[in-house]
Structures are given as C-alpha cells and as structure tokens.
Amino acid sequence: MKILIIEDEEQMLQNMKQTLEKEDYLVETATDYDSAFSKIGVYDYDCILLDISLPGKNGLEILRELKSRGITDGVIIVSAKNSLEDKIEGLNLGADDYLPKPFHMAELNARIKAIFRRRKLKGSNQLKIGNLSIKIDSQAVSVADKELTLNRKEFDILFYLASNKDRLVNKSSLAEHVWGDHIDQADSFDFIYSQIKNLRKKLSTNNAEVELKSIYGIGYKLTAS
Amino acid sequence: MKLLSYTTRYFAGLLLLALSVFTTIFYFQMLDEIYDSLDDGLQNQKILVINRAKKNPEILNKNKFEDGYYTIHKVKYEQIKEVRDIYRDTLMYMLNEKDYEPVRLLETVFEQEGNYYKLKVITSMVEEDDLIEDLLYSILFLYLGLVLCILVLNNFILKRLWKPFYSLLNKLKNFNIEKQELITFEETNIQEFKLLNKNIDRLLKKSIDSFKAQQQFIENASHELQTPLAISINKLELLAENEKLSEEQMHILATTLDNLERMTRLNKSLLLLSKIENKQFIEEENIQLSKVLDKISIEFSDLLEHKNITLNKNFESDIAIKMNKDLAIILFTNLIKNAILHSEKNSEIEVKIASNKVSISNYSTTTELNPNKLYTRFYKTGNNKNSTGLGLAIAKAITDKYALSLTYHYNKRHHFTVNFD
Incomplete structure (x- = not known):
C-alpha cells in the first residue's frame, strides 16, 4: 500500500508519516504542490492525503489534475479551513473523503482503512x-x-x-x-x-x-x- | 439635574442677588432725593411765613399747628445760641389716617422788631414703610417676570439650541459596539456641537476598529493554535504507544494529554465564539425546535445515563424558526450540556417548550447564580476544571445574533429560557 501525503506543516507531516508507517504502509511525502505534481506524474498511489490549504496554488487544482487522469480514487482532503465550500467542491471533484484539521491520528487511520476496504475488498466488506x-x-x-x-x-x-x-x-x-x-x-x-x-x-x-x-x-x- | 435646569437655577439666583442690591441702592437714592425736595419746600415755606409776619404781625401769636402748617413762639435772646435751620423727622397725629404719621419739620429762629421768634414749619412726608412695601412688590413682580422670561428662553429657545446635543446623547445610549454600526449625527450650525460630533464619530470608529481587530485577533490566534496543539497531542499519542514507558512516565503523559485536550476544547470554543460574532454562519433554514431538542437529548443519553439524570421533555407546542441549523444545535446543546454538567446525580432536567419559549431547568446544590456575570467569558461558578467557561457566552452570542432573549431565573431550580417572541 502506497500513500502520498501532501502537507506543508513539517511536524504534522512527520506525525502522519509515523502513524501510517506503523501500519506498514509505504509513505511518501511532498511539502509543496510542485513536488506533489512531479510525484503524481511518476508514481501511482493507493491513497493521497491532500492538504488543500497550502500557500501558493489552490490545492483543488491538484485534484483537478488527478481527475483529468482518472485517478481520484483514494484522495482524502485535509483542510484546516473546515469550510463547507471546500468540502463540497473537493467531493464533487471526486475526492473520497474530507477530514477537517485538526484530527486525531486514529481518525485518519480509520478513514484510510475505510478507503482501502472499499477499493480492495469489493463486496466482502x-x-x-x-x-x-x-x-x-x-x-x-x-x-x-x-x-x-x-x-x-x-x-x-x-x-x-x-x-x-x-x-x-x-x-x-x-x-x-x-x-x-x-x-x-x-x-x-x-x-x-x-x-x-x-x-x-x-x-x-x-x-x-x-x-x-x-x-x-x-x-x-x-x-x- | 438637567443642564437647562442648572442654568435656570443659576440665573434665578443671580437675578435675585442683583435685584436686591439694585433695590437697596435705588431705595436710598430715592429717599435722599425726596428729603432734598421736601427740605427745599420747607425752606421756601419758612421765607414765605417770615415775609407774611412782617406784613401781618398777628400771626406771630400762632403757637399751635391746628389748621396751619407752622407755629411761632417768642423766645428770649439768651435761649438762642446760634441761628440756624434744623431739619428733623417727627411724628404727628393725622386725622385722616387716625394714626401718627411721619412729618418733616424745619425749626428756625428769626428776628422781627428786636424780638426773636422760633418758627416750626412742617410738611407731610413719604411713609417709608409704604414706600418699602410698594418697592418690594414691584421688584418681586419684576423678578418673577424675569424668571418667567428665562424659563421661556430655556424651554423654547435653548432647548432648540441644545437639540443636537440631546439627540447625540440618545444615540450614544443606544449605541452597541457589537452591531458595529456608526451613528448618524444631526445637522448643526453650532461649532462646538460640530466638533463634538466629529470627535465622537472618530472615537466610535476607532472603538469599532479595535473591537473588530480584537475579534479578528481571537479568531486568528485560536485558528493558529489549532495545528500546534494537534501536533503536540499526536506526538504524545505516538509516544504513549511506546511499550518501554514506565507506569510513572505514562501517568505524566496522561496528565499532559489531558491538559492539552482541555486547551484544545477551550480553543475550539473561542474559535466558535469569534466565528459567531464575526457573522460566519450565514446559511439559514426553517427549523422545528422539537426535532433539534429530540436529537440533542439522544446525543446526550449516555452522559445522562452515566450521571443517572432523567431528562423530561415537556413539549406543549412546537416552535418553527428560520436560523442557521448548526447554531440552533450549538445553542441548545450548550444549554443542555450546561444543565447536565451542573446537575446533581439522580436529579431531573426538564426541557420545556411552551408559548414561544424554550426553557431548560436543572437542580444543583449551588444557589442562585449572578445573572450579570453569567454570560461573561470564563466566568465559572464551581471549580470544574473541565468547564471552559465559554458555553453560556456562546449561547448568549447566538441568541444575540438572532435578537432572541436568553434569560435566567432561580426558584430552587436553575432555569434558562430562550424567548422566541
């Protein structure tokens, strides 16, 4: 299982990475949209954690890019904004889930598991x-x-x-x-x-x-x- | 006392003083003038009598006033020390007044054919008591007239002059910084009022600006605190998963986590409060309050069961209102949560809807709370470390936003009532 975390807050990124690595996932990280774009271009990920409130470009653009390539499955939007518009737009663009910051790692874990179950264990839920x-x-x-x-x-x-x-x-x-x-x-x-x-x-x-x-x-x- | 009454009072006092001084001076001056002219008259009479005595020596024997105005007595030369005129006031019985009245008397001595005669000439004069009385009355009328003039001046003219000032006062009284609306000033040509209006306008703008800045600061600060708080909690959770930690270390970890969670709750409440005050809940929909209250009571069922508190719903009617659904839920969640937290174990909470009011009441050993401080941020009654002291402030902010009234009263139970009229 390969996960990409796009998040600019270094400590937050470390927390998420550490938590997910304990579950034996392969975790890669990007702290800005440019490096995120290049990673998405090269590799396939089972799950992408996307912080849409990074400085610079709008995170929803990454989502549009992913959608244009037909790989929006497994995207969880992480947003500090907790704004309804972001949530609706993100989900409309094909994101699987929306997790408002701040969140507990257990919650993140449960959400990722739910995505994997839906994707990998079709039928036998x-x-x-x-x-x-x-x-x-x-x-x-x-x-x-x-x-x-x-x-x-x-x-x-x-x-x-x-x-x-x-x-x-x-x-x-x-x-x-x-x-x-x-x-x-x-x-x-x-x-x-x-x-x-x-x-x-x-x-x-x-x-x-x-x-x-x-x-x-x-x-x-x-x-x- | 009002400003206008003050000026009236000072004017009246000042006038009274000025008129009294004036009247006294006027009285003595007038009296002086009267004496002067009386004495001149007597002097003239004296000359006339002396002249008449020269032509008609008979009158030299007239030694009683009776029907005349003079008396003549023969005196010896030795009795006259010097010949001079003496004026004095004396009393004489007047038939018409049937009383002694003051008269002016001139005493003099003259010589005729080697004999000396003492002549007394009188004339009736002003009755001073009457004069004083008359003067007093006219002055009193003058005074009352003047005071009346001042009253008219104050009530009609000054009142109109001061109108912009009173209208400003009234507007300031109704000014509410939370509404962030400036006040409109009345047009005025008076420079002082123009200046006052200008300065108040500037002050209000400044206050509103700093109020906004303060609200913005609280929102930004609590927003910025969220991430570091969450990171710290996450880190400690990861640390707690470390099997090598001793019991004592775990205990420290648990306490630290507890406090961080508390801080998170506090921060969340502050953020919510500023979001309400900064008007960030815009969407509104029609809400049936009975449904909201049903939902909340289900959410709290475990907590209620844990404290063995019974929640009685008494819905005599239902209330439909258009408001933000989240805020409606937060408002009643806070009130009910508050009731649960401060209820004694095994007691009852009543949630009642009747005649456009929602009332939530609970029993606790704490007696009546201070209604003035109740909705103040961080006001806590007990020593409950888990209470943020913001729950009721949030509820109040929500009711204020929708111009509802949130009231508290105590009759052995604590009642919080939201009035939807």
Whole structure:
C-alpha cells in the first residue's frame, strides 16, 4: 500500500508519516504542490492525503489534475479551513473523503482503512481479527460465526478500535468519533467507560479472541489475544 | 439635574442677588432725593411765613399747628445760641389716617422788631414703610417676570439650541459596539456641537476598529493554535504507544494529554465564539425546535445515563424558526450540556417548550447564580476544571445574533429560557 501525503506543516507531516508507517504502509511525502505534481506524474498511489490549504496554488487544482487522469480514487482532503465550500467542491471533484484539521491520528487511520476496504475488498466488506468478524455494511458482529447483539454505540466503539488495532486510541478521539463533536465538553469521558465495560463483557462471554485494554487514563487499545 | 435646569437655577439666583442690591441702592437714592425736595419746600415755606409776619404781625401769636402748617413762639435772646435751620423727622397725629404719621419739620429762629421768634414749619412726608412695601412688590413682580422670561428662553429657545446635543446623547445610549454600526449625527450650525460630533464619530470608529481587530485577533490566534496543539497531542499519542514507558512516565503523559485536550476544547470554543460574532454562519433554514431538542437529548443519553439524570421533555407546542441549523444545535446543546454538567446525580432536567419559549431547568446544590456575570467569558461558578467557561457566552452570542432573549431565573431550580417572541 502506497500513500502520498501532501502537507506543508513539517511536524504534522512527520506525525502522519509515523502513524501510517506503523501500519506498514509505504509513505511518501511532498511539502509543496510542485513536488506533489512531479510525484503524481511518476508514481501511482493507493491513497493521497491532500492538504488543500497550502500557500501558493489552490490545492483543488491538484485534484483537478488527478481527475483529468482518472485517478481520484483514494484522495482524502485535509483542510484546516473546515469550510463547507471546500468540502463540497473537493467531493464533487471526486475526492473520497474530507477530514477537517485538526484530527486525531486514529481518525485518519480509520478513514484510510475505510478507503482501502472499499477499493480492495469489493463486496466482502468485512473486518476480521482472530475469531471476531465485523460486517461493516450490515453492522453485524460475530464471534466464531455466533452473532453478538451490540447497540449502536457499542458497535461504533468496537469498529473504531478494530480499525486502529494494536494502536492506542485516545479517549477524546473515541468520544468525538462515536458521540460527535458536541460531546467534547462533557466534564469527563467516564461515560465511555460504561460502554466499554458492556462491550468487554459481551466479547468475553462469547470467547472473542480480542482484548480491550485501558491505557492509563489516556485511552483504549484493541489487541488480538 | 438637567443642564437647562442648572442654568435656570443659576440665573434665578443671580437675578435675585442683583435685584436686591439694585433695590437697596435705588431705595436710598430715592429717599435722599425726596428729603432734598421736601427740605427745599420747607425752606421756601419758612421765607414765605417770615415775609407774611412782617406784613401781618398777628400771626406771630400762632403757637399751635391746628389748621396751619407752622407755629411761632417768642423766645428770649439768651435761649438762642446760634441761628440756624434744623431739619428733623417727627411724628404727628393725622386725622385722616387716625394714626401718627411721619412729618418733616424745619425749626428756625428769626428776628422781627428786636424780638426773636422760633418758627416750626412742617410738611407731610413719604411713609417709608409704604414706600418699602410698594418697592418690594414691584421688584418681586419684576423678578418673577424675569424668571418667567428665562424659563421661556430655556424651554423654547435653548432647548432648540441644545437639540443636537440631546439627540447625540440618545444615540450614544443606544449605541452597541457589537452591531458595529456608526451613528448618524444631526445637522448643526453650532461649532462646538460640530466638533463634538466629529470627535465622537472618530472615537466610535476607532472603538469599532479595535473591537473588530480584537475579534479578528481571537479568531486568528485560536485558528493558529489549532495545528500546534494537534501536533503536540499526536506526538504524545505516538509516544504513549511506546511499550518501554514506565507506569510513572505514562501517568505524566496522561496528565499532559489531558491538559492539552482541555486547551484544545477551550480553543475550539473561542474559535466558535469569534466565528459567531464575526457573522460566519450565514446559511439559514426553517427549523422545528422539537426535532433539534429530540436529537440533542439522544446525543446526550449516555452522559445522562452515566450521571443517572432523567431528562423530561415537556413539549406543549412546537416552535418553527428560520436560523442557521448548526447554531440552533450549538445553542441548545450548550444549554443542555450546561444543565447536565451542573446537575446533581439522580436529579431531573426538564426541557420545556411552551408559548414561544424554550426553557431548560436543572437542580444543583449551588444557589442562585449572578445573572450579570453569567454570560461573561470564563466566568465559572464551581471549580470544574473541565468547564471552559465559554458555553453560556456562546449561547448568549447566538441568541444575540438572532435578537432572541436568553434569560435566567432561580426558584430552587436553575432555569434558562430562550424567548422566541
């Protein structure tokens, strides 16, 4: 899997690169549009992370260029602007997804995984970890072919953590992903814990070969046991 | 006290003083003149009587006033020390007034055929008390007349002169810097008012400019802070994935992350607040508030369950309003979130729609809040480290934007009411 990150903020670029390399992707970077253009001209990428708010040229032009070559699949627009027009125009030009800055790396990870699933695993939209399998379209979860009944939130948590398998997912990242932006001023994320507890119980009574670990008040990690 | 009343008061006082001094001087001068002319008259009478006595010595025996105006007494030479005229005031019984009235008397001595005679001539004179009374009345009338003139002057002429000033005052009172609208000045030919208007206009422009700059600064600053904050959080998250870290190091990491997240939340709220104030939410649509409130209550169901708080929806009617949907959601999310955060465990929150009002009430051990400070940025009641102190400021900014009123009252429960009238 080959990913190109077009981003001018050096530290941000390093973070994204490091995160994605942990997932064993081949990551290339460009810090301006010119070098981005030349890279796109030479290589094919499975996924392109495109910051459209770089100084100089408009990032949407790169998207137009990609579209003219018929390779807009797998483009995720990253924008600090969080403006609706950018989002609509970007998606109209064929981008797959839109991720407003700032974002959690776990969220980025989940979005990239979703793109790869859509592109590579056409039809069999399924995530498997040990004897646990998550059917994404039908939102069904089963352990060794026995279906689990999960409520909406439990499913979202499990799916998000599974998308970030073996990675530490920050509590606030989990809360934002599952409960939405508006929850983020809640006095604590303790309420997440009760959902995690229920989920753990359901997984362990069904002998799922996964474990939900709490990491020091920072967040949670899903690992295969 | 109003400016015009002040001038009236000072004028009235000054006039009273000036008129009193004037009247006193006038009175003595007039009296002096009267005495002068009376004495001249008496002098004339004296000469006439002496002349008549020479022709008609009979009158030398007239030693009582009775029906005349003079008396003559024979005196011995030794009794006369010097011959001179003496004028003095005395009292005499007047038949017509049936009272003693002041008269002017001239006493003199003359010689006729070797004999000396003392002559007294009188004339009736001004009654000073009457004179004073008359004078007082006329002065009083004059004074009242003048004061009336001043009042008329103030109320009709000065009031018109000062009109631009009062209109300016009124406009300044209604001036709201958040609306960023300059005030229009009334045309005036008075130079001082022109200058005042010009300077106020300049001041207002300057204030609006710095207000805008301040808002822009907050927006830019919080915008620029986003990326470094996100980078720091990401870096620490990556660090936290390092298996070699000790428990103690992880603990420090967790605390640092917590604080950075808090800063991010604060920054997000500030950015949102300036975006609302900088009018960046333009799109409007028709919204049914019951739907918005239903959606929000579902979003908060886990948090409610966690704190074991019951949320009672009491929709007697529904409200339809045209506004930005995100702002409508943010407004009620903030109010409900606020109610949840400050509610006691196992208590109830009521969300009520009735007669064009949405009211959200909760119970907490905190008693009545200070309604003047409630919507101030960073005003916090408790010591809740996770509260940004911006939630209600945001709610207020939204209601202000749509000219709605957001009110608070306390009757053992805290009530926040948005009025859509």
